[in-house]
Amino acid sequence: MATENYTNAVLVIHGGAGIITREQLGEREQDFHDVLSAALSRGYDAWKAGLSAVDIITTAVSHLEDSPLFNAGCGSVLTHMGTVEMDAAVMRGSDLAAGSVTQLTTARNPIMVARHVMECSPFVMLAGAGADQYVAENTLAQETQSYFITPARQQQLDQQRASGSISLSEDNKFGTVGAVAVDDRGGIAAATSTGGMTNKHYGRVGDSPIIGAGTYADNRTCAVSATGHGEYFIRTTCAASIAARIRWGSQSLHDASEAVVCDELLKLGGSGGIIALQSDGTGVATINCSGMYRGVVTTSGDVYVAIFESGSGIWKNIAG
């Protein structure tokens, strides 16, 4: 697949992209579908209640963070030291407000920390021990390392350490999670949360918490959340580039997303994908690899969830 198009979308989410095969997933395929559906359903409830785009995306992303299936929050991949270091960012399209955190080690929901930084601090981005201190001082929900670390991630790290490689996780290649939403006032927002790379060294920061790379939102253009080999998404300022092509090049969301993901990123060697959404409910999921955990819910409560090629997903209606 290259680009999948959505209309009348309220919320689009992803749970990472990469080389995903049915053989790898096995019986977990249904589990992934269930968690994605539940995240969309919760986001739809927030939309129906008239909540803001920021409320909708943080509701959905928190749900994905709480699932051990995805590389964010509980179930984050492990660093070389066997610990979790989590990154997250939120951006609101109405006023370009943004919040970002990197190297969190204690926050249960990194996306809620990013939101708190956006709404309650004079800063945009916090890193390292200082970011943990911010979590503690503002009494945001914390957990011990044992909450975050799953047996599957420990096994991945052991294998990676044995092979000496640093990778974007093994069987779930780019397990970042993210969401873009539009509220009933036409406001859009984007959120991304990740545990980064298995066996990462040196405090490596990927694209997720970088405004303009992995996360971006501007009501005039679109909201974008990316997932993939972060270094390439930073170098292409991926999310902001899609918005810039729309704003200055008069490109459609579809064309802009295809050009950045399937041409610019690919030329540099960067694999992965994006989800994006505009104020009018036009949305896309674009990847340059074999699969992306993704889903969308529309204004009428139709939910679509898919992992593999375009059109392979399942539609169902949740509106009561």
Add this chain to the structure above:
Amino acid sequence: MATENYTNAVLVIHGGAGIITREQLGEREQDFHDVLSAALSRGYDAWKAGLSAVDIITTAVSHLEDSPLFNAGCGSVLTHMGTVEMDAAVMRGSDLAAGSVTQLTTARNPIMVARHVMECSPFVMLAGAGADQYVAENTLAQETQSYFITPARQQQLDQQRASGSISLSEDNKFGTVGAVAVDDRGGIAAATSTGGMTNKHYGRVGDSPIIGAGTYADNRTCAVSATGHGEYFIRTTCAASIAARIRWGSQSLHDASEAVVCDELLKLGGSGGIIALQSDGTGVATINCSGMYRGVVTTSGDVYVAIFESGSGIWKNIAG
């Protein structure tokens, strides 16, 4: 001043922007001129020797880092804990290669660490203790805290602590340093280095190390280094926005820089400025505040250094 235009430029540098008055500077005005001139002269020598744009900018920025007058390297402002936390980034326009570091505490020249990350690691951005570890393991030049901390910065912190405020330093408001250059093959590059904000908490990261915010380079458009109230430069993806307006909106460097700095940033409340340069030697310095430590050297060895309004600077020729 809004925008100052340069032609046949080889190297443009800045040493920060903000509310700068002759009364504040006093007899130090000549000292600032001397250090800026020397940085330009060293960069010019690198250009004359046929070195790359990355060589030219890192030569110039290293010189500014070594001076206690500027808020980068030696002379960095102090955090709430009384320590230095330094950020830097480098980007090369020919292939969008980039390197970035944040919260360095031991590296003598943060810009050389950013360059090393770009050239020798699989990463783009490193943060915190891991970034310090990278410096140590790669035996890059280190110094103890006493090397970085000047009496003037200690006094600033004491005053800030007493007043309880967090600011972008007191008498030298946005003391970031940066450079953009074009080499004799038409390759451009950008570099930015900073000590951040006096009395900063929580591991705050500004725009300098964020690719697309404070630092950006693409041979197709321009190289940009920014200085100012970083949060606003992140939210506007300042440096990448100037490049995008040129690439997709067919705007001139002058018009793009004015629109971003004097309209978009100002509307959000962000003060500061940028320097930018194109492959053909067209350069600008654009600010929305009263002054910017800045300078340019041209292909014929003409050096211009200024702090206040446009045209207030001094031209001299260094070509032998």
